[in-house]
């Protein structure tokens with residue numbers, strides 16, 4: 434149940450895998466660091482997904498990666514050999530759109546300035562929210578250009594997600610809108626993952642990219658993704674699974690495992706992403722996984738017996 438167990442159980446044998454799998458009907462699967470690194474599917478994942486589905490398990494994908502919309506995630510999954518439908522994919526860009534529309538009731542006459550990629554733009558468009566800023570990609574500034582950064586009263590929120598082409602101009606515009614106290618624009622992060630795993634290591638993630646704004650504004654943003662309430666609400670308002678037979682599978686203690694703990698479901702931490710086994714068993718670690726396994730692809734061995 435809640436992932437604050439004192440000692441996580443390390444799964445290492447096929448018998449232990451079987452016993453574990455028999456306990457759960459639904460698996461919430463993190464993507465980066467569990468299923469893949471970028472566009473490189475990890476060993477055993479395709480066979481594991483096939484085996485679990487053949488045995489009636491429900492797989493739902495929950496990713497803090499805001500760079501794609503759910504529609505484009507479906508295409509990514511298909512390209513990588515995994516069938517997935519939009520309703521089974523919860524991305525932080527989707528959670529952001531749901532939050533702006535349903536919780537903030539975002540005004541029709543306002544726009545969102547985006548530091549981020551198409552995932553945010555497309556998901557906000559899906560709920561009828563106009564965006565700007567994404568087109569600033571590649572637009573560099575010269576020291577004489579500060580005059581081109583002007584107030585914009587139509588901006589009701591700044592949303593910051595992973596933006597591989599983040600630049601000073603985007604930060605200067607976002608700062609200008611957020612620093613205008615009368616405008617009172619919302620400051621929203623799709624997720625605050627400090628890093629993300631790529632095939633050749635970890636790199637700065639959204640939580641690191643937005644720090645210039647946090648420092649300049651002396652203001653903390655609202656964060657949508659795991660382990661926070663907007664992503665929890667997004668999943669649990671769409672899926673009514675039995676918490677006792679639902680397990681979150683992730684590679685990060687501070688997002689995935691904390692998300693499972695906040696949702697009062699069991700958690701399985703894999704060692705193919707960011708967090709390490711040493712961190713997970715550290716007595717000072719506040720949130721511990723229920724279980725640990727080398728990789729999610731290990732479960733393919735149950736099907737190969």
Ligand SMILES: C[C@H](OP(=O)(O)O)C(=O)O
Nearest residue numbers: 464465496497498626629
């Ligand atoms: C952003 C990305 O999200 P995930 O798919 O792991 O939630 C990551 O930080 O690894």
Ligand SMILES: [Mg+2]
Nearest residue numbers: 463465466684
């Ligand atoms: Mg991950």
